[in-house]
Amino acid sequence: MKLLLCHNLTDPRFAFFAAIQDYLKSRGIDYVVETADADVAFYCANMGFNYYAQGLSHLWSEEVQYSFHRDMRNIEWLADRIEKIIVYIRDDGASLIDDYLDHWRSKDLLERVVVTKDFSYSDQFLNSISGRSFTQDNGGFYFHLTQILESFPASLSFTKLPVSQRVMKIENIDSYRKVRLFTWRFHTYGWLGQGYERDTCQVKDIDLFYVKRYRETLDGYYRKAIMNKVTMMSGLAKWTTSINNNDYVDVLCRSKIVVTPWGLGECVWDDWKASINGVLLLRPHSGHIQDYYGIYTSSSNPCLLNFAPDLSDFEATAEKALADHTHLSDAAVDAAVKLRTKYSLRQHADDFTRVILEI
Secondary structure, three states, X not given: OEEEEOEOOOOHHHHHHXXXXXXXXXXXXXXXXXXXXXXXXXXXXXXXXXXXXXXXXXXXXXXXXXXXXXXXXXXXXXXXXXXXXXXXXXXXXXXXXXXXXXXXXXXXXXXXXXXXXXXXXXXXXXXXXXXXXXXXXXXXXXXXXHHHHHHOHHHHHHOOOXXXXXXXXXXXXXXXXXXXXXXXXXXXXXXXXXXXXXOOOOOOOEEEEOOOOOOOOHHHHHHHXXXXXXXXXXXXXXXXOXXXXXXXXXXXXXXXXXXXXXXOOOOOOHHHHHHOOOOEEEEEOXXXXXXXXXXXXXXXXXXXXXXXXXXXXXXXXXXXXXXXHHHHHHHHHHHHHHHHHHOOHXXXXXXXXXXXXXX
């Protein structure tokens, strides 16, 4: 199998691919630099920086650093030369941009494009959504924002987010099912080995840790509603003030519970910083999504504490967890150790190999 990587291997953001080159070769996958030599190409979509290999620099535009149309043009250019294209879509949640799927279908490319993402929707969720309406933004739909709207209908007056509704297209559901879960950007979503790991047995002198940005958007309103809940809880040691990046993880790991509400996507970086360190994770129930590491699945992540999106059981869930912290923490620490052990560089390499060989 001959693989064309569209990105520059000397860029430290792509160190993973340079590190596994010899291993992939042992599995029958060779990197090539010419499109004429390639059986499959790996292209990264929804990026805002110039990462292209020297021979593909024409795919980039300094004038327009990112646009949907440029991604589509680039992928079509590759498809004219290479039979299969693996497209990694950068995102911070399960949402896919439906316009991608619609465009590829219109160009007869849908069967030739393999989508990889850190997140996707669970099969159970996909089985339940036919005919439902979702919050739409630039062609994508966001189920978690719809849950906020249903819980806080008055929030529309507090946000600048343009809201419209549409039904998820039936013809796209199978495409969602085919999304391959994989993470590659070790400096962003591949958390292990990046210096975030801490001693899981350290003293916990903070009950609740909640430090977030508040945009003038629907998720910003939601975060403020949660802050009001946290503020009203008495008798707890809480950390809610800003903190510099150098100390952030250390303080987070001194905490018993980290509160991580939804953002523009379902995930926030604290989800991983907590999970790999055995810190309890308090977040809105997100059973509609699945991720590469399995941290949003209660059965595989004992760190996970879910509350209802309408916040009706937020305080009760936090108080119950604090009362049973010793037992829950032991299970969470054990899960963190297993997570660190399982997702080695070799595991990531094997999973990437599987994506390539199964297409």
